[in-house]
Amino acid sequence: MNITKDKVVSMHYTVKNNEGALIDTSDGKEPLLYMQGHKNIIPGLESEMEGKTVGDKVEATIEPTNAYGEVIEELIQDVPRSAFEGVDKLEVGMNFQAQSEQGPVNVVITNVSDETVTVDGNHPLAGQTLNFNVEVVEVRDATEEELSHGHAHGAGGHQH
Structure with a gap:
């Protein structure tokens, strides 16, 4: 199953800045869940994930305009x-x-x-180019509840 709008994606990721400093990772934690096409993740990464499938590994460099914006x-x-x-x-x-x-x-x-x-008042990552390494763990159809809420729910249901 390919990643398209309304699919729930489970992925492991690591993100670093241009100097190679670690910003965040799911290493040693549960994978990140998000729903494709609902702006649950930054636009540049969401675009890079489109069409991918389980097992795909994605390396993506996301410029500030497609991440957290430029510094204002x-x-x-x-x-x-x-x-x-x-x-x-x-x-x-x-x-x-x-x-x-x-x-x-x-x-x-x-x-x-x-x-x-x-x-x-800028986002802490505004103005930064972000370098992602992602592995797609699971892709599934969103549930009706997830679609009505506009985001993925974790195992066992609602987790806000």
């Missing part, structure tokens, strides 16, 4: 330290949810000074 400079801002009232210790790498005109946005602290805190 406007999403990096210096805010007054007073905006973090009630937080005892501010450190680089801490995550917060900020309110924006478009609703809540997840931000990470990238710099802390006496007066300001620099926050970045």
Whole structure:
């Protein structure tokens, strides 16, 4: 069975950045499940998976535009330290949810000074080219429940 829209795919994967640093892997864990054609994974990898079948091994280099996008400079801002009232210790790498005109946005602290805190609302992998090694473990038809929810469910049913 080939990977096409509405198929549930089980795959093992490893993803590294262009410097060869490991970003994530399913090695030693359960395979990743996703439903093809429903934007459950980044667009570039979903395109690479189209038509593959069980046992296929895929090596794919996905540019930022087909992964998590380019870095948007406007999403990096210096805010007054007073905006973090009630937080005892501010450190680089801490995550917060900020309110924006478009609703809540997840931000990470990238710099802390006496007066300001620099926050970045970009996805942590924005601007990065991603290198995937994937092995297709299983391909099956999606269930009616999966189709109505728009994503794959793990063994035993619903796993949100």
